[in-house]
Amino acid sequence: MQINGFSKLSKKDKINWLLKTYLYDVPEAAQILKQYWHNDVALQTLHDSFIENTISNFYLPYGIAPNFLIDGKTYALPMVTEESSVVAAASKSAKFWQDKGGFKTQVIDTIKTGHIHFIYEGETADLIIFFREHRAELLASVADLQMNMQKRGGGIKDINLIDRTDKLAHYYQIEFKFDTADAMGANFINTVLEEAAETLVKAAEVQLPAKLTILMRILSNYTPDCLVKVSVSCPVSDLAQDSLSGEAYAQKFIQAVAVAKVEPYRAVTHNKGIMNGIDAVVLATGNDFRAVEANAHAYAAKSGVYTSLSDAKIENGYFYFYLEIPLAVGTVGGITAIHPLVKFSLQLLQNPSATDLMRLMASAGLAQNFAALNSLITGGIQIGHMKMHLNNLLTFLKATEAERQKAQSYFSDKKVSFKDLKKLLQRD
């Protein structure tokens, strides 16, 4: 089942080969792929061009969570996710906080980092002098590359030599700090680093007594200094629910957050809930969720114990719930200008800057976290989840509208199970 030159086959031939090799050549399999092709050939060609060896389009639902009051402006957030109840939970939270002042955000800083990682087998002292003498030359060699970025308010903010020989023999870094304006900046940073590394090697060959070997030159997806804070607050009494006073609710909420602060098994799931909200906006705006995820979770582990990204407190009769998260995202570059639905998302969000987007994503994360904790400390999460799940099961069984109503009424006070549902609707 080895194949040479797969990437050079036409889309149809790729599919034919897959069918013959793995799918017993049944035409139904090809039909599944083809039913998702877009009728507009030019548009389909566009989507095919985003990655390699494309044979179809994977549909993820594009949903809307309205009523997000963030820093005084109301947004309808576009959310792309396969998980049911995420959009419903975000919308519910947004509504709850809308008449309590909404989400307040603060972008702490927007610094991103990239490194030339290298091995130098000589004396550290020589390297320090060498770096001091060639610092300006390194910067000059990338002046052209950063001209456009500087016009947009970004560029290289600092470069430093870092001695890491305590961690690994002969290992040093030249650390670059960047502001990448409204771009996520990966291409810009990597291009600058590769150019600077060439300059470094040439200078080192002439000026350094021992051998300097470049290991890697690459941006870091860890950006603890590209950081946003978001909070919501209200009088404790506003939190009262049927069975709980505002004070009791707030205390229980704070205890639930405290568990996520001390117990990694809980912190992981707690933060996963935050990312449910954030990633849905990340996807809808054409950003890279792997970068956002790696960054967030490494930040959650920075103290040496993996812990909650959010926190809660009561102060002077007010309840505060807040989140601090690094978010390196962009509104230009990548697929932002190319994917029609990404363009739509950015228009819907009133053409945000990258820092605006940090604020919106962090708000979506805090909203999601609030909804999850609210469910957990009150009725449990299964009630809501299973209601959504029931919907999926009904779709799966191709239920009629009458059957849907029958099932929804039947399960309104019972646990949803596929077996019971099939029995109710008399499906085998």
Place this chain on the structure above:
Amino acid sequence: MQINGFSKLSKKDKINWLLKTYLYDVPEAAQILKQYWHNDVALQTLHDSFIENTISNFYLPYGIAPNFLIDGKTYALPMVTEESSVVAAASKSAKFWQDKGGFKTQVIDTIKTGHIHFIYEGETADLIIFFREHRAELLASVADLQMNMQKRGGGIKDINLIDRTDKLAHYYQIEFKFDTADAMGANFINTVLEEAAETLVKAAEVQLPAKLTILMRILSNYTPDCLVKVSVSCPVSDLAQDSLSGEAYAQKFIQAVAVAKVEPYRAVTHNKGIMNGIDAVVLATGNDFRAVEANAHAYAAKSGVYTSLSDAKIENGYFYFYLEIPLAVGTVGGITAIHPLVKFSLQLLQNPSATDLMRLMASAGLAQNFAALNSLITGGIQIGHMKMHLNNLLTFLKATEAERQKAQSYFSDKKVSFKDLKKLLQRD
């Protein structure tokens, strides 16, 4: 811009409200959303039902990475990602390792965990006796719920009382260990925990001298005991490249991994590359990438310092590259049986079990990591990236086939820039 009852509006009315409120009522905006609706109304209704407030389908490209030899069988991996060069890199790695024995995997264990988190304000000693006496009752109360899971080889494997009062006043857990067979298991675990918590509360009211308050009952997305290992290996001499001997290449590769082991700024990006491969298969098979991401990165931080998930070594003239990662994924439940392209993915993968899927995903991750490190320690990653990027830019400029060839030839030995491209193709 507040709206009540948004979720109850029809899809068209949702869009009309968005247009009026945020998009100056321009019909082009609606057209962008509508052009992605599927012509088959039943199929569109299916996709709409996955989440709430859906107004369109977000296309992610569905690509194929062939030639993955994993444990003696050759697979073509379905990959869903918006990032260019991921599928190309995976395919290149797969091809490289295919004639060297391929990927060898080992599933260490498949244990998942869930907790009843609670506060008990009395003596720990009383609680220990209480738990010992009611352990069987707790299990009996969820016997019905786990009957089906037991038939499929899963179920509750253990329950334990855990004293966490050293971390938080009066805080305890009842920890459940599960095997969830081919399901990811979130619904099953949460349903069991909620039922068991009810039993716990009832028994505690009668039998315990002090107050027991349930804080939360929920699965953990952290599954260090649902773990898979994957490795590739070959004689060091097989790694020789144009400018590097096999030995020099292997040493440089190992040093690059060593940097990711000691430097969190690098480890985050290193692991992000692993997840590029894994998440693409996670999405294509209908699994939950937020759960997979949170789990992986928390595992990378378990030593107290965030570090590389993969490692490399030379032993007896052989080069070994390997990855250890927790993966809690499923091939039944969720949207696996409902999303037509997810069903296709699972068929293409020969209807894998959940453990099979762990093996395939881990292999995709190691392949991606190998490709990234290979690029980083040789030519740098921008050459490949920019070649892919050029493709995107050409699509953006609606380049003709002749223009494409002209641009590809022009940039074959030059840095790609949008400015230069526009100049070359004489666009504005």
